[in-house]
Amino acid sequence: MADLGRLTDALRQDGGTVRESGPEDAVDGVPATAVARPASADGVAAVLREATAQGLVTVARGAGTALDWGAPPERVDLVLDTTGLDRLVEHGAGDLVVVAEVGLPVAELLEKVGGAAQELVVDLPPARLAGGSTVGGLLSTGASGPRRLQRGGVRDLVLGATVVLADGTVASSGGKVVKNVAGYDLAKLLTGAYGTLGIVVRAAFRLHPARPDRAFVIGSGPLADVAGRARDVVASQLAPAAVEIDRPAGGDVAEVAVLLEGTGAAVGQRAAAAAELLGGRVQAEPPAWWAELPGDSARSTGGGSTGGVPRVELVETGGSTLVKATATLTGVAGLLAAARDAEQRYGAGVALRGTAAGVLYALVTGSPEATALAVGHLRAAAPGPREGTATVLRASREVRAALDAWGPVGGLDLMRAIKRQLDPGRNLAPGRFVGGI
Structure with missing residues (x-):
């Protein structure tokens, strides 16, 4: 049981707060005991030191827009609310670098660097941006959007970070930091680790100059044809x-959208060439589904048609499961075919959306049994870490009980060894990450 008095004392100099938790503080259905909201990195260190001394399990939380991704933690004694760390520490416009605390909303960071005609190219789903998704949540989930094709994912954009470990130790790695820890690149190691190795309190990112002109090329066709043309x-x-x-659920046809960016007439020329290659049309605006996760936009849940792609309305009988499916460039066609085949075999709906380079998100709808079979079918099309994977991000308890959320993962022994070294007492979000880490 958490001793709130001692936790409060730990934050006394920081000015942070501690309170009893409420129903709204549950983490993916797991109730919490207390919530601490420090106001500085020193406060995070102090409260983690005290929490670990009490043997408490701590889960970090920003805006909570993806707090139900991954697996539920084994238990939650303390929710560490990071929204008190919300400063833009530095914007080195000349160096194309920004340093921010983890509680800063990504939308606010984008607005501030946008004033210098620069951007952090992460393309978070609009629903997460509107929900206040923070820098910490961005790092924790490692999520990236459409433009990762050219600019890389979040792990490629993070230059360095200041991290607080479970015992309160403050460590730093990478660029734009004072002290470095030999051995691990902590910034990249913690990206996508769901808060199970340490709590990032500050991070530095590489920025890119904003490209003023853009054009979209839209095409559609049978699944195999679209995959080939996109490739x-x-x-x-x-x-x-x-x-x-x-690829909408229930459809034999998919839509492909190409974004060309740059300056001046060259963008239009490239767009025309892409339209010829794709057999599509050029337009100024993206399709309605652009950068959305399947299920977030009306197009993924309604009937009718958009952009010439027929819609088949499927009845949800057991909720929706969000899956991240990866594949090689040539394996995307196999994922599209597997989605359609899973529907026909198991009666589940499988909408699939994402980059043609091989990072897609599937929304699977149906009973827990049908969903588990459909996810297994996607995994068969992406059969291993080198060829691709299918990871369940969001699902009901019934679906999670029917399958392993993470599937086959390479290097699991090494991951567990790192967990033992950085968090030997398993005080940080145990169970949320692959292999029960």
């Missing part, structure tokens, strides 16, 4: 900023 665009000399595929 041709990715491999072309047109340097697309993004090539996205959207």
Whole structure:
């Protein structure tokens, strides 16, 4: 049981707060005991030191827009609310670098660097941005959007971080920091680790100059044809900023959207060449589903048609499961085919959307049994860490009980060894990450 008095004393100099938890503080259905909201990195260190001394399990939380991703923690004694650390520490516009605390909303960071005609190219789903998704949540989930094709994912953009370990030790790695820890690149190691190795309190990111002109090329067709044409665009000399595929649940047809960015007339020329290669049309605005996770936009849940892609309305009988499916560039066609085949075999709906380079998100709807079989079918099309994976991000208890959320993962022994070294008492979100880490 958490001793709130001692936790409060730990934050006395910091000015942070501690309170009893309420129903709204549960983490993916797991109730919490207390909530601490420090106001500085020193406060995070102090409260983690005290929490670990009490043997408490701590789960970090920002805006909570993806707190139900991954697996539920084994238990939650303390929710560490990071929204008190919300400063933009430094914007080195000349160096294309920004340093921010983890409680800063990503939308606010984008607005501030946008004033210098720069951007952090992460393309979070609009629903997460609108919900106040923070820098910490961005790092914890490692999520990236359409333009990762050209600019890389979050792990490629983070330059360094200041991290507080479970025992209150403050460590730093990478660029724009004072002290470095030999051995691990902590910034990249903690990206996508769901808060199970340490709590990032500050991070530095690489920025890119904003490109003022853009054009979209939209095409559609049978699944295999769309995958092949999208692959041709990715491999072309047109340097697309993004090539996205959207296959609605129940459809034999998919849509592909190509984003070209740059300056002046060259963008239009490249767009025309892409339209010829794709067999599509050029337009100024993205399709309605652009950068959305399947299920977040009306197009994923309604009937009718958009962009010439027929819609088949499927009845949800057991809720929706969000899956991140990866594949090689040539394996995307297999994922599209597997989604359609899973529907026909098991009666589940499988909407699939994401980059043609091989990072897609699937929304699977149906009974827990049908969902588990459909996810297994996607995993068979992406059969291993080198060829691709299918990871369950969000699901009901019944679905999670029917399958392993993470599936086959390479290097699990090494991951567990790192967990033992950085968090030997398993005080940070145990159970949330792969292999029960």
